[in-house]
Amino acid sequence: QVQLVESGGGVVQPGGSLRLSCAASGFTFSSYGMHWVRQAPGKGLEWVAFIRYDGSKKDYADSVKGRFTISRDNSKNTLYLQMNSLRAEDTAMYYCSKEDDSRSWYPRYFQHWGQGTLVTVSS
Amino acid sequence: EIVLTQSPATLSLSPGERATLSCRASQSVSSYLAWYQQKPGQAPRLLIYDASNRATGIPARFSGSGSGTDFTLIISSLEPEDFAVYYCQQRSNWPYSFGQGTKLEIK
Numbered sequence: 001q002v003q004l005v006e007s008g009g010g011v012v013q014p015g016g017s018l019r020l021s022c023a024a025s026g027f028t029f030s031s032y033g034m035h036w037v038r039q040a041p042g043k044g045l046e047w048v049a050f051i052r053y054d055g056s057k058k059d060y061a062d063s064v065k066g067r068f069t070i071s072r073d074n075s076k077n078t079l080y081l082q083m084n085s086l087r088a089e090d091t092a093m094y095y096c097s098k099e100d101d102s103r104s105w106y107p108r109y110f111q112h113w114g115q116g117t118l119v120t121v122s123s
Numbered sequence: 124e125i126v127l128t129q130s131p132a133t134l135s136l137s138p139g140e141r142a143t144l145s146c147r148a149s150q151s152v153s154s155y156l157a158w159y160q161q162k163p164g165q166a167p168r169l170l171i172y173d174a175s176n177r178a179t180g181i182p183a184r185f186s187g188s189g190s191g192t193d194f195t196l197i198i199s200s201l202e203p204e205d206f207a208v209y210y211c212q213q214r215s216n217w218p219y220s221f222g223q224g225t226k227l228e229i230k
Binding site for chain 2: 047
């Protein structure tokens with residue numbers, strides 16, 4: 001079965017950096033687009049970033065553009081989110097998500113989700 | 124940017140009743156809309172995609188309809204496990220926005 005396991009969250013000071021990882025198993029990772037979605041404590045869902053199945057396209061929310069970088073290593077079945085210049089408003093649970101259809105050229109829906117990794121930005 | 128507005132913010136109903144949740148887009152998203160369910164402490168779950176298609180394993184009591192700017196999620200007869208927060212989400216245009224959510228609570 002599909003498994004997505006996030007790691008790398010923690011407490012970081014404003015201006016600091018973190019790298020999140022998402023280890024995928026149970027499906028052909030290299031065939032699916034992947035996303036990061038976050039949820040601030042007690043708040044709704046916010047889409048953060050997308051990467052096409054082959055890595056050829058990346059999209060970001062305006063709130064993270066220029067600070068966050070999404071990447072993937074299809075040989076390791078792993079998705080990453082490099083987060084730099086972190087702000088208090090980046091505090092959230094970060095979920096990685098697998099799309100619902102393989103080899104899609106355009107972003108699709110979020111069919112499978114990990115359990116999330118918590119990022120807290122605080123001094 | 125497409126803004127999705129969900130209503131009502133909170134819906135109080137009893138098990139066995141019918142729930143009707145609404146999602147309105149600030150501009151047309153065609154049929155590129157999904158619904159997700161989220162329970163406390165859990166990741167969201169995909170219920171409906173492309174406005175009206177049930178995702179794998181989703182019970183038939185969940186149905187979606189609509190196109191363009193107005194969408195509806197209906198739960199025909201509420202089960203105790205259906206009380207949760209529901210989000211709509213569009214993939215028509217960047218950024219791939221979510222609505223603010225509707226909390227479905229037990230009356």
